[in-house]
Amino acid sequence: MFGYVRIYKPELKIKDYEIYKGFYCSLCKELGKNYGLPARMVLNYDFTFLALLQSALSEDCPGFKKSRCTFNPTKKCLKCSNEALKTAAAGAVIISYYKAIDNIADEKTVKKILAFFGKVLLKRAWKKARKNYPEIDSVIKETMTQQFKLEKENCKSIDMAAEPTANAMSIIFGEISENNSDLKRLGYCLGKYIYTIDAAADLADDYKRNRYNPYIPENMTEDKIREIRENAVKLLNFCISEAINSYKKLTVLRYADILENVLYDGLYFTMNDLLFNGGKENGKSL
Amino acid sequence: MANPYEVLGIPTNATDDQIKEAYRNLARMYQPQNFSDDFSRNEASKKMQELNDAYDTIIQLRQNTYSYSTGNEYDDVRRKINEGRLDDALTILEGIPFEKRDAQWHYLKGTIQQRRGWFNEAAINFEDAAKMEPGNREYREAYKNIKNTQQGQYREDRRGDNGGCSGCDVCSSLMCADCCCECMGGDLIRCC
Numbered sequence: 001m002f003g004y005v006r007i008y009k010p011e012l013k014i015k016d017y018e019i020y021k022g023f024y025c026s027l028c029k030e031l032g033k034n035y036g037l038p039a040r041m042v043l044n045y046d047f048t049f050l051a052l053l054q055s056a057l058s059e060d061c062p063g064f065k066k067s068r069c070t071f072n073p074t075k076k077c078l079k080c081s082n083e084a085l086k087t088a089a090a091g092a093v094i095i096s097y098y099k100a101i102d103n104i105a106d107e108k109t110v111k112k113i114l115a116f117f118g119k120v121l122l123k124r125a126w127k128k129a130r131k132n133y134p135e136i137d138s139v140i141k142e143t144m145t146q147q148f149k150l151e152k153e154n155c156k157s158i159d160m161a162a163e164p165t166a167n168a169m170s171i172i173f174g175e176i177s178e179n180n181s182d183l184k185r186l187g188y189c190l191g192k193y194i195y196t197i198d199a200a201a202d203l204a205d206d207y208k209r210n211r212y213n214p215y216i217p218e219n220m221t222e223d224k225i226r227e228i229r230e231n232a233v234k235l236l237n238f239c240i241s242e243a244i245n246s247y248k249k250l251t252v253l254r255y256a257d258i259l260e261n262v263l264y265d266g267l268y269f270t271m272n273d274l275l276f277n278g279g280k281e282n283g284k285s286l
Numbered sequence: 287m288a289n290p291y292e293v294l295g296i297p298t299n300a301t302d303d304q305i306k307e308a309y310r311n312l313a314r315m316y317q318p319q320n321f322s323d324d325f326s327r328n329e330a331s332k333k334m335q336e337l338n339d340a341y342d343t344i345i346q347l348r349q350n351t352y353s354y355s356t357g358n359e360y361d362d363v364r365r366k367i368n369e370g371r372l373d374d375a376l377t378i379l380e381g382i383p384f385e386k387r388d389a390q391w392h393y394l395k396g397t398i399q400q401r402r403g404w405f406n407e408a409a410i411n412f413e414d415a416a417k418m419e420p421g422n423r424e425y426r427e428a429y430k431n432i433k434n435t436q437q438g439q440y441r442e443d444r445r446g447d448n449g450g451c452s453g454c455d456v457c458s459s460l461m462c463a464d465c466c467c468e469c470m471g472g473d474l475i476r477c478c
Contacts, residue, residue: 159404166403188403234436238405241440264444 003045004194004274007258008265016258022064022078023055024048029079030089032070035125039089042096042122046194047088049262054084054176056255057183087136087176090129094137097126098144106211135175143168151212158196158235161214166191182249189243193236193267200232201274229275240267290340290347302348309341363394372398389419393428409436 007020027048031039055062062080069075100122103115130137146164155161166188173187174180199215203225206213215228244263252259273281291298294308316337318330359378366375376398382391396411409432416422416429460475467474 157407159399159406185403192403192405234409235406237436237438237440238409238432240438241435242403242405244440260444264441268438268441 002043003047003049004197004267004270005046005049005190005262006266006270007045007261008269011265012261013257016255016261018078019064019255020048020052020258022080023052023085025067025069025077026079026081026085027051027088027092029070030081030085031092034086034089035093035128038121039093039125041118042092044092046190047092050091050172050176051084051088052255052258053173054087055082056252056259057177057250058082058084058253061254084176087133090133091136091172093122093125093129094133094140097122097129098140102144102148136172139168139171139175154212156214156217158199158214158232161199162192162195165195169194180250182246186243186246186250189239189246193239193243196232196235196239197271197274200229200236201279203228226276233271233275236267236271240271243267290343293336293340294344305341305344309337312337360390360394367394367397367401372401389415389422389425392418393425396428408432 007017009017012020024043024045028040028043031043060082062082062084064078064080067077067079069077097119100115100118104112104119143164150161150164169191170184170188173190174184177183199213202211203213203215204222205211207216207220207222207225215232217224217228240263247259247263269281273279291300294305294312296304296308300308313334316330316333318327318334321327321330359382363375363378366372366378375394379391379395379398392411393415396408396415399405399408399411412425412429412432415425419425461478464474464478
């Protein structure tokens with residue numbers, strides 16, 4: 001439901017799908033265990049990918065155990081716990097906390113109230129995450145500051161506007177790998193992808209509500225939306241291509257099929273679905 | 287030091303010939319031999335030195351900007367890119383005045399930006415390079431690669447990556463081998 005770095009289910013082998021779901025469910029459990037019930041709300045695919053990637057590169061293999069979903073006991077799932085999931089959980093909490101603050105400043109009425117509640121609920125979780133992973137906190141805080149500055153200046157260059165997010169992801173990916181430069185570039189490209197697809201997908205909404213969007217030109221009209229999105233696809237394809245090039249240089253010990261499914265298929269289909277299909281496929285849960 | 291152009295009394299966009307003429311005229315006026323008393327001769331010498339310095343400075347400045355486009359700066363940029371010193375390479379490029387920014391400038395700027403991750407701007411610069419010098423193969427190839435990437439070439443590359451031998455490969459190879467064998471008088475596969 002949340003997140004842009006997703007699998008493309010139809011092309012995944014069943015065993016790989018079960019493993020992916022295992023990580024997703026394990027992340028949920030990690031969030032609940034370490035950060036409390038409200039933190040489970042911040043579960044998302046992007047951080048599931050991060051956990052999967054870190055586990056794929058690690059010497060230690062996570063041991064999956066059969067378990068059941070906390071919210072839906074009739075659903076079985078696989079669960080595990082490792083360093084990668086702890087890092088991903090902290091990252092998800094921290095980013096969601098800062099996003100809530102951002103929304104309080106930006107949004108109006110209903111969304112503002114929701115954001116306010118989000119912030120209150122997440123504050124304790126954030127403090128704990130920040131204590132355990134101070135580098136991730138400082139990176140994301142800095143990103144938000146830079147992002148805010150760019151929006152105030154009404155930056156119209158997509159490369160420049162995406163830079164804070166791309167840089168943040170690059171640094172986070174570097175944190176999990178002792179600054180491996182290929183992993184950092186992979187992070188950079190994914191960060192840029194996430195920012196760009198978010199901007200392109202929100203284009204219509206932002207235009208209607210007069211919100212900042214780097215893709216909105218001076219002389220914006222409704223019929224330009226499709227044209228702008230088709231232009232965004234060029235940049236998104238570039239991000240994907242460069243992400244793949246960086247990925248190919250990594251020594252991946254396991255889960256290669258899942259990672260490649262995300263990089264080659266997931267990013268591509270998510271892009272087309274969100275930009276040209278109204279997000280119908282992506283609205284469905286795992 | 288005073289503005290050399292002002293010393294020679296010419297505008298900054300004067301041609302080389304105009305500069306030479308201005309220098310010659312002033313030099314003729316201030317030749318120390320023209321003056322009888324020592325004081326005037328000293329002053330004239332100082333002025334001659336000033337004129338000579340101004341002339342040398344202008345010639346050197348102009349020679350430097352010419353050498354940008356003859357490739358010395360660009361070789362430096364390429365070297366720095368290969369060493370991964372993107373910021374240094376960019377500084378050199380940004381130092382080149384707007385009028386001298388040719389196709390190679392745009393190509394190198396695009397290369398730096400692609401390395402940095404500014405894919406949108408890189409694509410624009412590669413396109414400019416290819417358009418400014420359509421005959422240049424390097425720029426044309428780069429632009430073609432960009433366009434392929436933007437259209438999702440990576441998905442085709444993955445399909446092609448399946449490598450190895452398919453059944454079709456084995457069968458057609460055997461048939462070819464059999465034909466060659468028969469040409470030489472033998473017979474690899476009796477029934478074909």
